[in-house]
Amino acid sequence: MTESTRRTRGVQRGPRSVQVVESVRVATLAEMARVGFASFTIDGVAKAANVNRTTIYRRWPSRAALLASVVEPLIERYDADPDTGSVHGDLLALTVMIRDNAALPEGRALIEAVTSGTGELRELVRAMTARTLAPFHRALDRAVRRHELDPAADVKVIAYLAFQGVAMWEQAHDRPPTDDDLNRILRTVLPPASGLRGVA
């Protein structure tokens, strides 16, 4: 009896909400890929997700929230530190990760958002930036601790420039940075010794 009434249980995964959330997530990605974050609309996402507009407003009160929910998985990657044994290697791993993230539609959207200064995103951007910069700081701190880097080195600025340099590369050069480009950046911001040791 009970079995027959709940005939969809085995098929559907989780409640209806999950379906909706997922399809909205996908549609958001699609829309951002299509028109960019700056000019994507809730209406557009709703249509693409085949979901009612009000439903979106119920769960995501703003475009920022929508972006956040789409971008979260990306950011989480930065929580795990690489450990290659050298500053250069660690930073390279991080910059590669940023570049590869930026190649994904959600990554592009994030970059756009970071740089849009809309105000609605202020908080989100702040959090994201902090979270992305953190592993750079940790890697540099490790390098200082293991005497690979002069303690007097300006690690804050190095981290900032490396991060910024990768993140904005495509905006400025109209193409994503190659591995070589990344190395050039790192060689430029890292003190020579460590930089050379890294590539050696």
Next chain:
Amino acid sequence: MTESTRRTRGVQRGPRSVQVVESVRVATLAEMARVGFASFTIDGVAKAANVNRTTIYRRWPSRAALLASVVEPLIERYDADPDTGSVHGDLLALTVMIRDNAALPEGRALIEAVTSGTGELRELVRAMTARTLAPFHRALDRAVRRHELDPAADVKVIAYLAFQGVAMWEQAHDRPPTDDDLNRILRTVLPPASGLRGVA
């Protein structure tokens, strides 16, 4: 597509126009200072300029055009190269100029625009960036020519990082860069020898 149907005739010469153009320019500045580029409206400018909205549309077909007309004087400053005798000095002068420009309302607007990725601004931004980067390149080339800088130095990347580092500083640090901050950036991106010589 849209271009072909546009009725806007562009900026014109004539007695009345000058009045209008100027008051719109001022009002645009005021509006950008008030609400930022991201969310300033033609309506707002029109009201502030005490000019009819249609009049603005006639002369400036887009917000980008409005921005461009307001930002031009700023950019022109970059056309004249500083000549302090050292790379460090030259680059410092340029970064100071960028910082000081960014302190003006139109400068903020420009930064916002540069980083907004709206698409309507793509072209403008490309031009601006090129124009702002150019003096960096020229300064570095001069340094190479006078053997102050190793010819093998990655001048493109140095220029790019220095520029980007200053331009985005406030976005990332919530305060404009001090002179010391600028020096830290330059010390980080410039090869040690030249860097030291610069401050010496």
Next chain:
Amino acid sequence: MTESTRRTRGVQRGPRSVQVVESVRVATLAEMARVGFASFTIDGVAKAANVNRTTIYRRWPSRAALLASVVEPLIERYDADPDTGSVHGDLLALTVMIRDNAALPEGRALIEAVTSGTGELRELVRAMTARTLAPFHRALDRAVRRHELDPAADVKVIAYLAFQGVAMWEQAHDRPPTDDDLNRILRTVLPPASGLRGVA
């Protein structure tokens, strides 16, 4: 012990619905008093009743049903005829009753409903009107039977005008009818003889 109290509660109250029904009834009254029938919402009632919205929809499929359940006790008063011995007296008693009903929040709601023409209320209103008019007709019939009223008198119209006159008074005059107002209405619609006899 617990068993016996449980049983008692069950016997006393029947299904727990009774609780809900009552609190919804009260809340409906409160809401109608607060915002009027025209713009009261199921949401509002649900909140005020501290009951889930779906619960209301389960029992009352429409606002009309909600209104009906609240208004019923009011209407029941009209089922008992007054017997003052004179037409004027009887009609006065009826009009007083209408006026007093209209002073209650549910009465106001009823009036509003009667006159809203929403369509969803068409049937309800028809029934209510008939039921309210009936005692007028009965009173006039009695008067004819006891020769107080000329059989040629247009009792239908008299009943209709008296009823309508009281019911709409406040709409037109912005204040409820005083006893004197009611008498004026009756004196106007009743043939002189009976009218005079009534007040004598």
Next chain:
Amino acid sequence: MTESTRRTRGVQRGPRSVQVVESVRVATLAEMARVGFASFTIDGVAKAANVNRTTIYRRWPSRAALLASVVEPLIERYDADPDTGSVHGDLLALTVMIRDNAALPEGRALIEAVTSGTGELRELVRAMTARTLAPFHRALDRAVRRHELDPAADVKVIAYLAFQGVAMWEQAHDRPPTDDDLNRILRTVLPPASGLRGVA
């Protein structure tokens, strides 16, 4: 020269606005006739008028305004007094007018509005009622002045009841009042003498 440029002038009457206003007026009528005032929507009118919704909002800030603009011509009829020589005749003319107005879609809408008590219409209704009642008062005053009516007659109540009686007739009887119905109303509210004299 001028002729060729203004080639549409002869055809279109007035500016575009006039066209819009008129088509909205017509569409409003149609919508009110279709669904009643209580549940007609701006969207519906906009679609029916083939005009954008915002355009409607620009001119008519509320449904009340829309109603008013549609109902005005109707009301104006009440500004001219009939002059038949007798109270009964005058009042009959007025009630006939009301009935005939109520037969039109805009008249129905008005009745609905008058009785909807939405609050948004409060003011409109007050004005309309006053304007419709006024000719009744004037007719009765004239009757008193020419000694056709006892000065002690309760003219206020007579006017009110006659008006109300006609206006609400259809609501209560499900059919418009015939001429005979109107006469019955008048005979009931007018003092016998004058009433008889009127028809004699």
Next chain:
DNA sequence: TTATAATCGAGACGGTACGTCACGTCTTAGT
């Protein structure tokens, strides 16, 4: 006592309409 049948609360959803905002276009008249 223990099922079974009624409710109820909670939460989500699709949907319609609201009223507002800014956009960019157009026309007419005025200076």
Next chain:
DNA sequence: ACTAAGACGTGACGTACCGTCTCGATTATAA
């Protein structure tokens, strides 16, 4: 030759209720 004034279509905004549905949890009554 320009500008002012004003209207319009368009698209999106974010909100409010509507009515419906499904899912446990709770309770009442009957086996």
